[in-house]
Amino acid sequence: MKAVAVFPKSREVRVIDVPEPRLSSATGVRVRTLEIGVCGTDQEIAEFQHGAPPEGEDHLILGHEALGEVVQVGAQVKGLKVGDLVVPRVRRPCPHEACAACRSGNPDFCVTGDYRERGIQKAHGFCAEFFVEEEAYLHRVPAALRGVAVLTEPLTIAEKALRELEVLKRRLPWKKQPGHAVVLGAGPVGLLGAMALKRAGHDTTVYSRSPKPNAKAAVAEAVGAPYLSSKEVGAEALTGRAGPVDVVYEASGSAKAGFEVLQVLGPNGVFIFTGVPGKKEPLELDGAALLKQLVLKNQLVLGTVNASEADFQAALEDLARFQERWPGQLEAILTERHPPEDFQKVVTGKSGGIKHIIRFA
Numbered sequence: 001m002k003a004v005a006v007f008p009k010s011r012e013v014r015v016i017d018v019p020e021p022r023l024s025s026a027t028g029v030r031v032r033t034l035e036i037g038v039c040g041t042d043q044e045i046a047e048f049q050h051g052a053p054p055e056g057e058d059h060l061i062l063g064h065e066a067l068g069e070v071v072q073v074g075a076q077v078k079g080l081k082v083g084d085l086v087v088p089r090v091r092r093p094c095p096h097e098a099c100a101a102c103r104s105g106n107p108d109f110c111v112t113g114d115y116r117e118r119g120i121q122k123a124h125g126f127c128a129e130f131f132v133e134e135e136a137y138l139h140r141v142p143a144a145l146r147g148v149a150v151l152t153e154p155l156t157i158a159e160k161a162l163r164e165l166e167v168l169k170r171r172l173p174w175k176k177q178p179g180h181a182v183v184l185g186a187g188p189v190g191l192l193g194a195m196a197l198k199r200a201g202h203d204t205t206v207y208s209r210s211p212k213p214n215a216k217a218a219v220a221e222a223v224g225a226p227y228l229s230s231k232e233v234g235a236e237a238l239t240g241r242a243g244p245v246d247v248v249y250e251a252s253g254s255a256k257a258g259f260e261v262l263q264v265l266g267p268n269g270v271f272i273f274t275g276v277p278g279k280k281e282p283l284e285l286d287g288a289a290l291l292k293q294l295v296l297k298n299q300l301v302l303g304t305v306n307a308s309e310a311d312f313q314a315a316l317e318d319l320a321r322f323q324e325r326w327p328g329q330l331e332a333i334l335t336e337r338h339p340p341e342d343f344q345k346v347v348t349g350k351s352g353g354i355k356h357i358i359r360f361a
């Protein structure tokens, strides 16, 4: 079967021919791949800055944002049947007894760093015609979400962030309204984050580079999140529209943009970093002023990576809500579809569009 793989030693990304995976356990599920989302993480792997092949292998099959259809189930599989649509989770727990996070089903909080991630870290991904996965790592997708469920994984980033915000809210029991949220960056993670924050009741502003009009701004405003361009207004303008900034959801992957907006975070605010900066741009920071601000305003700075079972479930529920509330807007994020042969072009190209998808079958 066809698969897209990265070869770190020879620095290549190409389509390879590998044997179809077979069921090896009674709790396993064989899945025909339908769509694979491509994101900044794939770009970093394809530029050999991140990720690693499985132990003892020279290549890594890419793809961690997947949608597939079940074609075979093991004898002990209870909740899935042939024909069901599924999305897989990405991270697998580390083997260490002492890692309480992994041992309790929360590998997204792994403390040893020895976790594996399919398509990223020491485990093959889903960008192949078929993959096999344990039922425990698969989520059944309602048929109505067939066209948009490839966005489940990127939406889980926001779902995990919202889950953490729920916990953090308890430190301000007198605050009854969800407050003003700013989404930094209008890529797929940012736009999905804006939808999730709107759904959770936040007055949400999207702040990104390109001036209006553009396709990303159109999606943001169609879901009721006003869009401001950093080329037209400075970060201080963010406090003008809906009052102090209570939450920043950073999805730009730019350290410079992140720290600029951190400076306008309001009292008792929470700043959530989700992006991994790709390029190292020079950054000047007045560290003393920043620390003074964090202290005098009771602020929190939080990083978040990957997602748990609960976040995938929440993402699937939210995709259905978004579809109903903002018809056509999830589809508007999925701007480009490509054959597997185009993976390298997609991942290294500076083509337009919002979200690029590799389509099998």
Ligand SMILES: [Zn+2]
Binding pocket: 038, 039, 040, 041, 042, 064, 065, 154
């Ligand atoms: Zn991704």
Ligand SMILES: [Zn+2]
Binding pocket: 093, 094, 095, 096, 099, 101, 102, 103, 107, 109, 110, 111, 112, 113, 114, 115
């Ligand atoms: Zn662990």
